[in-house]
Amino acid sequence: MKITNKVIIVTGASGGMGQEIGKQLSKKGCKLALFARREEKLKELCKEFKSDITDCIYKKCDVSNEKDVKEAIKFTIEKYGRIDIVFLNAGVLIPNPIENFDGSIIIKTMKINFFGTVYFLENLLPILKKQDKSHIVITSTLPDKRGVPGWGAYGASKAAISWLTESLRWEAKHKYNIRFTTVKPGSVKTPMIEEYERPGSISVDKAATIIIKGVEKNKRIIQFPFMQVMSTRIADLFPASLYDMLDLEQMKGEGFPEVEEKK
Numbered sequence: 317m318k319i320t321n322k323v324i325i326v327t328g329a330s331g332g333m334g335q336e337i338g339k340q341l342s343k344k345g346c347k348l349a350l351f352a353r354r355e356e357k358l359k360e361l362c363k364e365f366k367s368d369i370t371d372c373i374y375k376k377c378d379v380s381n382e383k384d385v386k387e388a389i390k391f392t393i394e395k396y397g398r399i400d401i402v403f404l405n406a407g408v409l410i411p412n413p414i415e416n417f418d419g420s421i422i423i424k425t426m427k428i429n430f431f432g433t434v435y436f437l438e439n440l441l442p443i444l445k446k447q448d449k450s451h452i453v454i455t456s457t458l459p460d461k462r463g464v465p466g467w468g469a470y471g472a473s474k475a476a477i478s479w480l481t482e483s484l485r486w487e488a489k490h491k492y493n494i495r496f497t498t499v500k501p502g503s504v505k506t507p508m509i510e511e512y513e514r515p516g517s518i519s520v521d522k523a524a525t526i527i528i529k530g531v532e533k534n535k536r537i538i539q540f541p542f543m544q545v546m547s548t549r550i551a552d553l554f555p556a557s558l559y560d561m562l563d564l565e566q567m568k569g570e571g572f573p574e575v576e577e578k579k
């Protein structure tokens with residue numbers, strides 16, 4: 317499928333991979349609808365992306381707020397009349413160290429990363445089911461099967477996304493011609509991981525190019541970079557006893573916060 321002249325929603329479009337996906341799509345010629353919380357940033361980006369071949373609209377949308385999500389979809393339909401491709405990319409990464417275990421971090425992370433996706437799906441599916449075809453692209457993470465110290469909240473939200481996407485994929489394609497793709501990035505140099513960067517990270521423009529090419533090829537799963545895919549998927553096969561022998565502490569990343577034990 318060539319991505320030309322398509323109506324495309326991007327969430328988390330104000331920075332990192334979402335911003336770069338918007339930028340690269342704008343060069344192909346399409347009708348973009350950008351959503352995130354930082355409205356001023358979206359306004360600047362839309363101005364940059366608009367051209368003879370690309371239209372761009374934007375609106376403030378906190379994906380953890382269902383009302384915002386409903387309005388974002390309504391806004392897109394009112395302007396463009398249909399929705400062809402949706403990049404559900406918005407997400408947050410918040411450390412939750414065991415020294416100060418805090419359930420509110422898990423709830424906040426789930427609300428944005430997981431329920432933000434759920435709200436979009438619940439409100440998009442009735443519209444997309446009536447169209448001839450469409451494509452939903454959801455961003456999870458590469459390590460979506462095994463736990464990583466300090467990142468339980470994030471990992472749990474992404475494991476839930478991978479499960480949900482995979483569960484919907486078959487039926488959506490066969491019954492409604494709606495394709496589902498799960499994007500599973502390893503480390504990508506975006507503001508999200510600035511403080512925790514690990515070796516082997518790839519640039520944001522390379523990541524966006526891989527994602528867009530994968531969508532054009534109708535891939536079910538887009539995972540990268542290659543070396544991280546190999547090491548992660550091999551570790552997935554380890555029994556728990558062998559997995560626990562790995563130096564998992566280093567996966568927290570350099571800048572992981574030092575935390576005082578709760579008294």
Ligand SMILES: NC(=O)c1ccc[n+]([C@@H]2O[C@H](COP(=O)([O-])OP(=O)(O)OC[C@H]3O[C@@H](n4cnc5c(N)ncnc54)[C@H](OP(=O)(O)O)[C@@H]3O)[C@@H](O)[C@H]2O)c1
Binds near residue numbers: 352355380455503508
């Ligand atoms: N970078 C990596 O190494 C990596 C690896 C695996 C997976 N991922 C995933 O890839 C996706 C993009 O991440 P990134 O690295 O590009 O992160 P980023 O640079 O921090 O960008 C995150 C985007 O999500 C938006 N966002 C955050 N909370 C939101 C909310 N409540 N409602 C709406 N938008 C919200 C942010 O915009 P506002 O602040 O303006 O709302 C921003 O545009 C995320 O799902 C992330 O979990 C990233």
